[in-house]
Amino acid sequence: MIQFVFPLFGRFHPILVHLPIGILLFGIILVFLSRKGQNTHLASIRLAFLFGGMAGVLSSVSGFLQYRYEGFTWDSVQFHFFLGLATTATAFWLYYELGKKEDFPSFFKAKSAALVALLMFTGHLGGNITHGETYLIEPLPAGMQQLLGYETGENTGPKLPAEGWEELAYYEHVVQPILNQNCKSCHNAKNHKGELDLSSYEALLQGGEDGSILSGGDAEASALFARLVLPKEDEDHMPPKDKRQLQKEEIELIRAWIALGGKTESKLGEADISVETLEPFMEKTEAPFYPSAEVPPLADETLKKLKTDGFFAETVDKESAWLMVSCVNYGQFADADWTKLKPASDQIAYLDLSGTQVTDQILDSIQSLPNLTVLKLNETDISGEKLSALQSNPNLKNLYLNKTQVSLPQLKALQNHPNLAKVFVFDTPASADESGGVFSFLLEKGNYRLPPLPTDTIVY
Amino acid sequence: MKNLEKLLSELQVQKLQTQTRRHFLRDCVSKVGGLALAPLLFGCEIGKDGQAKTGLNLSERDLNPLAPLPPPFAGKAKSIIYLHMAGAPSQLELFDFKPELAKLHDQDCPESLLEGRKFAFIRGVPKMLGPQATFSQHGQSGAWVSDYLPHFSKVVDEVAFLKAMHTDQFNHGPAQLFMQTGSPRLGRPSLGSWVTYGLGTVNQNLPGFVVLTSGGKTPDAGKSVWGSGFLPSVYQGVQCRSKGDPVLYLEDPSGMSRDLKKNVISAINQANQEDFESIGDPEILARINQFEMAYRMQIEVPEVMNINDEPEYIHQLYGTQPGEESFANNCLLARKLVEKGVRVVQLYDWGWDTHGTDKDGSIDMGLRNKCRQIDRPMSALLLDLKQRGLLEDTLVVWGGEFGRTPMQENREGKVQGFKGRDHHTDAFTMWVAGGGVRKGASYGITDDFGFSGVDERTSVHDLHATLLHLMGFDHEKFTYDFQGRPFRLTDVEGELIRKIIA
Structure with missing residues (x-):
């Protein structure tokens, strides 16, 4: 078969998953609308579970293909995948249970409720993969986030002191923060697009699907730098053109770090960079114009x-x-x-x-x-x-x-x-x-x- | 009583006319829930002080819309003088030095520059036009300034250049509106109106926002460039006459004493006040305020708008000619107004549209003459503000509404009789100076032809965001509710140009 068909079908997964959700929910709603001894909806419910199950098969297959072709790790998708299969199987089982009977099987509402739970949980895990695990947490107020045990710190890029920056570790204080802010959302341990993980130095050294991305001492030969300076229209340009782009100072800092050897031991002061390049990241300790003393406001x-x-x-x-x-x-x-x-x-x-x-x-x-x-x-x-x-x-x-x-x-x-x-x-x-x-x-x-x-x- | 009911029902109708889909949707969400909750949470509003509220919740600001307000955070600048060169000066003859362009002079414009582009007048393939001025570097900052501006080249260390400004409008009217109101279409408040709305005015005897024009014409976009849009009209710019009496009828007519005038005005205002209390239309307040302002202006305006009493060396510095309409006079007036606590002074100078269709519109002759008219005054303005310490908290902004093409204009496909350039949106130069601006900075780099910005490009919204920031506003939070949604000067865009902020 033509090669593109599988990856293309895989990419339909985000659309296809909504079919079983909608169809099965519709069936389940009809189950709960039916009173005891009243089975006018029975035929419709059977149909809904049949089609829902079939849509579940399509979703599972497309989901598996997306996993294969889009650079997701098995660790991150496995539960979602198995729960998807379980949901599909349950839908078919309920369809089978209904058979050609004239009335609802025993405990049918409870079984339907279990299917809803499966459906929701599968969907939630899927959402976590595409939107990130903190997607539903982020809009919450900081206090509530902490209550739920999440860190509220953001990836804000490098933060340098105005003095003493020369002694800071280049990688830890500059390079990794830049990667965290600009790259990590797609290149991390769970979601590694292009088989690349940029969440730590060790992972960075592993490189991506095209091999090593860092060749110490030669920035131009390192994809880590070279892709940043490709024209924005080039499809190999990173970050993708609709994402936040690196500031030119950030690009310069990556270049200088690779030129210095691309090691974790290097100090910021050893690099061939001007203070102006670092200035945007320095915390300004500008003294306020008016006195810092506190006085009560005038009545x-x-x-x-x-x-x-x-x-x-x-x-x-x-x-x-x-x-x-x-x-x-x-x-x-x-x-x-x-x-x-x-x-x-x-x-x-x-x-x-x-x-x-x-x-x-x-x-x-x-x-x-x-x-x-x-x-x-x-x-x-x-x-x-x-x-x-x-x-x-x-x-x-x-x-x-x-x-x-x-x-x-x-x-x-x-x-x-x-x-x-x-x-x-x-x-x-x-x-x-x-x-x-x-x-x-x-x-x-x-x-x-x-x-x-x-x-x-x-x-x- | 019948009349009042009539008025009230008219008010009701007017209110309904301004209701939009957005109001409806918003009310659907908030009011239905609110209906149920309100009695539980707040008890009954009516009867608290014995009578039902009229629905008018008036603050002190409503009764005196120009009363001063503190800014959200302490901005470095307290006032703005904006020098708008209407018609758009050529950046390629003044600030953006392009030696490479000179080498291409009179050659066909490369296809790559024309592809997918639209110009106001250029058709087909135009010739490139090399810089017509001689450039050199000036001051400690080494800023490039041409020999068209010999005086200005001595004060370059005071200013910060924005050399890769861009806009998206290539016709004067829309571009001027965009530059002044943040939108190329009519109906938005101007920068000056926003600032006056946000800060009020310091001197209660002068308007908060004054407009002066020179060059023989007002801007193509009309008075909307200093209009208040959907803000109450009391915040619009007050245009003073550039020649003769700055404000007409300032002197009391014969037989009318000042006391009598005061009586008349207070009677009218009392009637208007009653009207307002029953109708609640803020435009009535604007009217009352205008009457009061007009009365108070009689005290201060004759003195502040009179440049004759300035010492001779000041006249020499600016090159003023009392009695004439000139940019120089307006610059001097701008200094005097800011000194007296006016928030925003907007100067428009017309005559910068150098297409090369005639001698006055040529970039090697007409443009030199125009530069001569502004070079000394604007340099003098910076120096005069500096020596008085006013530059500490006054922003000075200079620029046109767009730039000019590196190509020679070929209107109707014909070679023009004079050297000229067409309107250009992709790259042009502006400068800012004063309160909170980094002195001697240059931000933005254009390509070898000066056609497009290649680095540090700045949009009109970015400029507005930065100006508001320097005045003490977060441009994303400074909003006004209109037609059911909050509006901003920068709409949904604008990033601070941090590198020109000191």
Whole structure:
């Protein structure tokens, strides 16, 4: 017979299995609908068990062919297969029992119920093979999954520390996690497509149906790498084009590992890879912009009060307690109005008093904001005399003094502030001061110019 | 009373008209079960405070739709200035340097590029057109910029380039809609509307979303590119006039004092408020807010929209010409507006559609002239924002709605009188700068002709996802319920472009 027929028929298994399920269930429903002594459905039930049994034969045969041609291991399919045969046999037995009798045999409902159980369990095992054993578990909440004894960790690929990665085992910390995330769902101990198992180094060394996939030191000759870089349209390209594709950094890491010899002992630091290649997998330990201290959120009434007083007042995000306060619509704000802000002293992390009537005195009040991170005093009468007061705001990072009277020497008062990173002094005596000086923070003086160019006036 | 009943029944009819299959299906699932459960779980809603609820559950936000809201997470950026070059500038003359393309100049386009492709105007086999500009690398980042943008080449270290952007629309209108609303069809809210809806406005005397146009025309897609779609119309962009008074009738007419005006407006608003309480149509609230906003704008707008008081060196920096309609003036206004707490400023500059059908539309002459108009202003904008510290939390976005072909356009199969390029969807360059953007980054690589992206391609949805992220939104969770399902700016797509995020 033509060679393709068997594998093709095997691939019809996922469709054919629904026939016995449907037909037999229909028969069984009729069994349960029939009252004692009432046998109007008897002929239909016999027919259903006959056809159900025949459909069971088709399913079993196609299932066996699929096992033979599609790279499933016997271990993973055996129970499903035998239960399928048992279901088929039971269907025929019940058909035989009904015979040509005028009434139901004894315990027939119980026997039918047993058939339902067989049918369901067989179907479930089949589903486990195609969809994975955790298919029905995954949608459950994490807590319920743990209750059922499942691990909830996901295959998320490599996770590397920003420092000390050089000493990590290349295979264990990089290669295997990449394989787990991208390959293992089809190439594992149970379901090994192409007779390949990528769930461990030992299994990887076994190779697949075309032999070894790893030739240490030569990435191009190793199918493990070569198939990744085939054009996506090529049928040998891996992963299949409708699956998640590897990032180019992941491919590069596989290449470098094979080039290094393809061994488990190699350290990540020995490989010829750039830090940029590893960067996407490094856990960012970026310090949050606002202080990490915890303060209780401002009471709703207090926040409302600030708003009715004329401030713009909002938390920096929905979860945070840190408060942003601005006087953008409150130009009359003056030193004496500070009392209105007092209830929020602990929460204010961003304060914009630009364009208000405040004077140097306000810096004394601002001192009392322990968590202040951004302070804007643009276009105010700040003379710069009391800037040293800001040394008492340990969390201050960005300070805006544009269009004030601040001078360069006065800024020395902020020298060696623990967190101050940027100070903006555009359009002040300080920005016009050319004398320079080294500061512990970035000083933005501005005064940018774009000198005229001869081409500016040419019109074609 | 009779009138009220009439109105209520009309409201009922209108409500039913907006019911869709999706509502029905959803209600079938949730309401039937809910009917049985509700009394058990919650007791009876009616009678709690002595009277039946009208069904209107109004929050503070409903009564003041532009009230500020905190973002879901602390975004790096608080406002956006979006510079849209309507008509689509040629990436091949500005940022995407393709020396290989020069070698193919005037040769027939390889079949492989044309196979299965559709172009807006190119028919048959066009000739290749080499880059018409001279390129060199600039700044610490070594970014390639052509001699068309000599000023911009000095600020490249501030920006992150997206060099393999792609879209799926090759006509201006749909492509502009796609770029601004995430959908090539009408009816979706623009990026600016989404942001204003999500964050409200900081300055209560100014609109949250302002639009300014230059270049003599508004975008082909019309005002829908800054429309609010299915969001309440209060979130749409407010277009200010680019010449003369930015907003008409800001000054009190003679004989009308400000107090009298206030009385009139509060009377109208009171009537509208009553109307709203009985009908519950949010558009009435939008109306009330517009009246109030118009009144408040009289305080702030004359000052913020007046560039005459800016010092001379600022005018020189931007190259502004007060009184004229120009991109430079709009850039300066954008800075002033953002400085005063406006969330989104959208600038449209028209005149980038360089097909080569005439001199103004040629890529060696007309395009140079257009570049001259934006080069200094946009570079000045970046520098001015930087020196004021505004670039820390302001996003600046630059780009067209698509790119241009590496081939010379051959409209109607004829050779054009001038050098020009057709619309191209597969590869084009955009840049972003400011709040939370990685400075000096370049993401995306195109093939040797600049025809397609070969690596790190980014879609319009990816860009939107990234912009929303920088503003403090998860684009997958930022939704608005309409016609029975939640809608997103990025629809069902969009991935963060992490490599341009600092």
